[in-house]
Amino acid sequence: MSNQKEDSKYSNQGIRTHQLVKAGLPRRRAKENRFKAYGLICIVAGLGFLVILFGNIISHAWSAFEQTYIALDVTFDESIIDPEGRHDLETLTTADYPALLKKSMSALFPEVKERQQKRSLNGILSSGAPYELQRFLQQHPALLGKTERVWLPVDDDVDMLVKSQIDRTVGEADRRLKDFQIAWIDKLIADGRLEKRFNKQFFASGDSREPELAGIRGALMGSLFTLLVTAVLSLPVGVASAIYLEEFAPSNRWTDIIEVNINNLAAVPSIVFGLLGLAVFINFFGLPRSSPLVGGLVLTLMTLPVIIIAGRSALKSVPPSIREAALGIGASQMQTVFHHVLPLAMPGMLTGAIIGMARALGESAPLLMIGMVAFIVDVPGSLTEPSTVLPVQIYLWADSSERGFVERTSAAILVLLAFLITMNGLAIYLRKRYERRW
Amino acid sequence: MRQPENIPIPASFSRDQLQTVGDIFVENPRIQCRNVDVYYGEKHAIQDVNLDVGRNEVIALIGPSGCGKSTFLRCLNRMNDTILGCRVNGEIKLDGLDIYADGLDVVTLRAQVGMVFQKPNPFPKSIFENVAYGPRIHGLASDKFELEEIVEKSLRRAGLWDEIKDYLRHPGTGLSGGQQQRLCIARTIAVNPEVILMDEPCSALDPIATAKIEQLIDDLREDYTIAIVTHSMQQAARVSQRTAYFHLGKVIEVGDTALIFTNPRHQLTEDYITGRFG
Numbered sequence: 001m002s003n004q005k006e007d008s009k010y011s012n013q014g015i016r017t018h019q020l021v022k023a024g025l026p027r028r029r030a031k032e033n034r035f036k037a038y039g040l041i042c043i044v045a046g047l048g049f050l051v052i053l054f055g056n057i058i059s060h061a062w063s064a065f066e067q068t069y070i071a072l073d074v075t076f077d078e079s080i081i082d083p084e085g086r087h088d089l090e091t092l093t094t095a096d097y098p099a100l101l102k103k104s105m106s107a108l109f110p111e112v113k114e115r116q117q118k119r120s121l122n123g124i125l126s127s128g129a130p131y132e133l134q135r136f137l138q139q140h141p142a143l144l145g146k147t148e149r150v151w152l153p154v155d156d157d158v159d160m161l162v163k164s165q166i167d168r169t170v171g172e173a174d175r176r177l178k179d180f181q182i183a184w185i186d187k188l189i190a191d192g193r194l195e196k197r198f199n200k201q202f203f204a205s206g207d208s209r210e211p212e213l214a215g216i217r218g219a220l221m222g223s224l225f226t227l228l229v230t231a232v233l234s235l236p237v238g239v240a241s242a243i244y245l246e247e248f249a250p251s252n253r254w255t256d257i258i259e260v261n262i263n264n265l266a267a268v269p270s271i272v273f274g275l276l277g278l279a280v281f282i283n284f285f286g287l288p289r290s291s292p293l294v295g296g297l298v299l300t301l302m303t304l305p306v307i308i309i310a311g312r313s314a315l316k317s318v319p320p321s322i323r324e325a326a327l328g329i330g331a332s333q334m335q336t337v338f339h340h341v342l343p344l345a346m347p348g349m350l351t352g353a354i355i356g357m358a359r360a361l362g363e364s365a366p367l368l369m370i371g372m373v374a375f376i377v378d379v380p381g382s383l384t385e386p387s388t389v390l391p392v393q394i395y396l397w398a399d400s401s402e403r404g405f406v407e408r409t410s411a412a413i414l415v416l417l418a419f420l421i422t423m424n425g426l427a428i429y430l431r432k433r434y435e436r437r438w
Numbered sequence: 439m440r441q442p443e444n445i446p447i448p449a450s451f452s453r454d455q456l457q458t459v460g461d462i463f464v465e466n467p468r469i470q471c472r473n474v475d476v477y478y479g480e481k482h483a484i485q486d487v488n489l490d491v492g493r494n495e496v497i498a499l500i501g502p503s504g505c506g507k508s509t510f511l512r513c514l515n516r517m518n519d520t521i522l523g524c525r526v527n528g529e530i531k532l533d534g535l536d537i538y539a540d541g542l543d544v545v546t547l548r549a550q551v552g553m554v555f556q557k558p559n560p561f562p563k564s565i566f567e568n569v570a571y572g573p574r575i576h577g578l579a580s581d582k583f584e585l586e587e588i589v590e591k592s593l594r595r596a597g598l599w600d601e602i603k604d605y606l607r608h609p610g611t612g613l614s615g616g617q618q619q620r621l622c623i624a625r626t627i628a629v630n631p632e633v634i635l636m637d638e639p640c641s642a643l644d645p646i647a648t649a650k651i652e653q654l655i656d657d658l659r660e661d662y663t664i665a666i667v668t669h670s671m672q673q674a675a676r677v678s679q680r681t682a683y684f685h686l687g688k689v690i691e692v693g694d695t696a697l698i699f700t701n702p703r704h705q706l707t708e709d710y711i712t713g714r715f716g
Contacts, residue, residue, distance in 0.1 A: 251522065321559035325622070327520060329572040329629050330549035339571070340561060 057417075061410035067199035067212060068159040069151040070125065070188065072104045076137060078145045092138055097130035098122075101152075108193075109184060120181055124188075126153040128201075128213040153201065154194070156211040156404035158185055162194060165403060176403070202411065206379045207393065211404025214397070216415050218379045222292055222372070222387030223361060223419065225380060229296020230360050234303045235353055241304070242311025242349065247337045266305035273302045274369030282370060290371035290386035298366045303356035310352020314345040346434045354427040361420055364391035390416040459703045460693035464492035464680075468633060468663045469514060474528035476509055476518065476687075483509050485687045487528075491633070496655060496664045498674035498695065501684035502710065507667045510684070511635050514665065515551035516544045532633070549576055552626035556638040558618035560610035560625070565602055568610040568621055569593060572629035588628055596624035597654050616647025623654065627662070634658065636666040640673065652677050671711060675699050683707045 078085075080103075081095040105121050106112070112121050126132075129152040136150055137143060153159075157176045160166045162185070172179055188194045206218030249255045277298035281287045287294050318341045326336040367373070372388050373396070380387035388396070390412065397409040467490040476484035484506045491497050499507040509518065516537060518524045530537050537547050549572075560568050569589045572578075579585035589606075593599040598620045602613070610621055619639055626634055636655070640648040655664060655677045668674050674681055674695065681695045683706070691698060691707040702708040 319559075321555065321557060322561065323520070324517065324553075324555055325559040325561060325625075326571075327517065328515070328548060328553035328555070329575075329625060330545050330547075331571075331575055332545050335575055339575075344562065 057410050057413050060407055061414045062407075063163050063165075064202060064407035064411035065199050066163075066196040067201060068154045068162040069195055069197050070154050071193045071195070072101065072150055072152055073107070073147055074100055074104045074133065074150050075147040076100065076144050077103070081137075081144065089138070092141070093134065095134070097133045100133065101125055101129055108188075117180070120178070121184065124154055124158050124181070124184065126155050126212045127210055128208075129153060151195070151197065153212050156402055158194075159212055160403050161185055162189070162196065165407075202408070206377045207375060207388070207396070208377060211400075211402045211408060214405070214408060216390070216393065216408075216412050218376060219388050219390045219393035219412070220415065220419070221380050222295075222376075223389040223416075225292035225383050225387065226295040226299060226367075226389055227357065227361055227423075229293055229383060230299040230303055231357060233296065233300040234307055234356065234360075237300075238304050238307030238353070238356075239311055239349060242308045242315060243337060243342070245308070246312045246315040247341070248333065262305050262308055265301075266309055269365075270302055270363055271365040271369060273298050274366030276301065277366060277370045288384045288386070290374050290376065290388075291384045292380065292387055292389075293383040294370050295367050295372055295389065296383075298370060299360040299363060302363065302366065303360050306356035306359065307349075307352050310355065311345070311349040314348025314352065315341060317348065318344045343434070347431045350427060350431040350434065354424055354431075357427070358420060358424060361423065362391055362416070364389070364395055367392055390419065458488060458689045458692060460691045460698075461680075462488050462490060462689075462692050464490045464495075466493060467491060468493045468533065469665075470529075470531040470534075471510075471513075472529045472531075474510070474513060474526065474530060476506070476513060476527075477523075477525040478521070479523040483687055484513075487689050489682055489689055489692060491663055491665055492680070493663055494659055494661075495680060496659050496666060496678040498678035498681045499665065499667045499684060500669075500671060500674050500681060500710070501690075503669075505684040506687040507682075507684040508637050511637055511665060511667050512553075514633070514635055515548050515553055517548075517553060519544060549629050550631050551633045551635060552629060552631035553635045554619070554622050554626055554637070554639050557642050558615055558622050560613070560618050560621050562609065562611055564607050565593075565610045565613070565621060566606040569624050569628045572625060576629060578629070592624040592628035593621075595627055595658070596620045597650065597657075598624055614647070616643050616650060619643060619647070619651060620654065623651075623658075627658070631662065633663045633665065636664065638667050638669060641669060648673070671699070683710065685710070 077100065080099050082091045084091075102118075102122055105125070106118070109121055112118055132152050133150060140148075154162075157166070161168075161177055161182065166176060168175075168182065177185070185194065201213060202215050204217055205213065205215030208214040245255065245258065277294055281294045281297050282289055287297075322340050322344065323336055326340045327333075331339065367389055371386075373392050374386060374388065375396070376386050376388050378385070394409055394412045394416065397405045397412060469489075469491040471487055471489045474484060474487040475482065487510060489510075499511060501507050512518045513526055513530060514532075514537075516526075518526060526538060532547070532550065536542070537551075561571065563571075566589055569592050570585055573585060573588045579588055590599060590603075593602070598617060601617065602608075602621075610618065613621060619642075623634075623639075640651050643651065652673060655666065658664060666674075666677065678695045680693065681698045682692045683690045683698065683702075683704070685706050691702060691704045693703075698707065699711060702711055
């Protein structure tokens with residue numbers, strides 16, 4: 001009897017539990033679905049902002065990859081280029097190319113006679129056009145004395161007009177180009193003499209005050225050299241420090257102090273590292289200012305803590321059973337670390353390195369302090385030549401008043417992003433190769 | 439019972455006190471442990487353990503969880519060195535040589551005293567590399583063919599060769615649990631040790647794999663001395679010749695396995711074996 005009672009009690013309990021669970025189920029499910037929906041909304045919002053950002057940058061940058069060129073029939077008049085008949089390279093470099101261009105322009109618009117007007121007419125051409133012409137002649141010296149059609153860059157204002165970025169409807173006084181200039185340009189377009197072509201200049205030259213002559217190459221090379229120094233210094237030092245601290249260092253007060261300091265260094269504002277670089281590398285050691293060498297050193301200081309911290313946590317996450325296995329068959333500490341622990345920790349360490357290097361690539365504040373913000377026209381060829389870097393170049397162009405720099409700023413951002421993606425892609429490829437986990 | 443000189447012998451064999459009863463000593467021992475104490479920081483994990491391990495014998499270390507049997511096992515090849523704050527006092531001799539002597543390199547010790555762990559832990563490399571690693575770092579093979587020979591011999595000895603001979607380049611971690619554990623045993627014997635320590639080698643395995651490992655342990659006894667920690671008393675009874683019962687960091691009873699399981703002398707041993715606790 002009592003047994004039966006107990007049985008029924010238990011079975012009742014079972015049903016009760018079942019009912020309770022069932023009753024609570026919709027609420028649990030709703031909670032779960034709500035959470036999923038929040039997550040989805042966050043991701044969609046994030047993606048939306050990313051699309052807006054990229055859309056904005058790309059739509060602005062697009063036109064910077066094209067530049068308007070003018071077709072000029074230039075007569076390489078020997079009496080202007082080489083009046084003394086010396087026939088050497090020296091004369092080709094020092095010849096009066098602006099005079100050649102003026103003649104060609106006058107030939108296009110013979111009706112322009114007044115001095116002021118003539119100057120405006122020649123202003124259609126970029127101030128870099130004579131150099132382009134010189135380079136062209138040096139490549140084709142046989143053209144001396146002949147007439148040839150040459151494509152030369154036009155001034156940034158003309159370029160902007162062709163790209164419809166100057167509003168023709170506003171009053172003449174509020175416009176960079178006068179009505180008669182616009183008339184000339186329209187005539188040139190009608191003649192098929194103005195054409196938008198791929199902007200080689202942008203990828204081939206350094207900075208310039210003239211938007212149509214300004215290029216990203218100087219900053220790109222500067223970034224490349226700076227990151228090279230950073231990678232060469234911070235990767236070995238960071239990885240070695242992480243391995244030593246995690247695997248070999250005795251744990252005592254000193255290692256505790258070092259650990260705390262490394263963690264603090266990772267949180268130091270980057271501009272402080274710039275001040276440090278200025279005081280130590282430039283003022284004390286006398287290294288050249290504005291150079292990728294000093295920039296790389298400063299960024300190394302900034303990147304090291306990140307790499308060390310990431311490296312240590314990667315080493316920590318290697319299961320102890322692997323260490324025990326190696327030690328158990330008589331591998332020394334060093335063999336254990338280098339044969340077994342490090343290969344397993346490598347992907348994690350590389351991830352830390354990627355994050356650190358990406359941060360270094362996008363950094364501008366500390367580099368301002370060591371003079372990499374200077375206006376540098378030449379493309380750097382070595383680690384000690386003055387140069388600038390991509391983020392600083394973007395900052396400089398964004399600050400310029402010429403309309404032509406607006407699109408170039410966006411284009412430079414695209415180049416920076418492309419650099420970043422290339423670098424990260426390479427690192428991820430390397431990591432995948434290391435990551436041959438079984 | 440032989441009683442070597444200058445080795446202290448427990449004064450009395452009282453049933454009630456936590457002092458070792460049974461045959462601590464054996465003829466011509468491989469390992470001698472005298473007055474071994476282990477501390478983890480403040481914790482006194484092992485207290486005054488005296489124990490001999492004979493040649494070509496399997497000794498089973500049994501006892502409830504946390505009794506210090508694994509700690510004791512790890513003292514025998516100094517794996518405890520890697521644990522922070524672990525201190526070992528007393529004397530442990532392998533073939534008459536103190537393994538905690540100052541001049542001794544633990545690398546040579548661990549080549550002599552191999553270890554198999556609770557969870558199979560093959561390296562994330564190929565089967566061949568797993569077995570070849572030990573001989574390679576110790577320089578046991580003069581050329582590639584000799585190395586291959588060692589690998590084959592070790593895998594045969596571990597009873598794994600026929601199953602995996604066509605998959606030597608496959609990852610060791612892709613094997614089943616029992617195969618992985620036998621691979622770990624092959625890896626250990628590839629270094630040709632004198633003693634093999636096994637820390638609950640079958641606790642993560644199913645009964646069939648366990649039976650294979652037990653058979654293997656029995657075979658390996660011909661060439662090696664084996665100390666095995668186990669939670670399974672049936673396993674201890676099946677594979678070992680001698681058994682040591684640990685309780686709260688002390689060896690309570692040592693003796694022939696058959697005797698311990700049929701006729702335990704100490705109350706604690708009897709309670710544990712009959713399943714009253716543990």
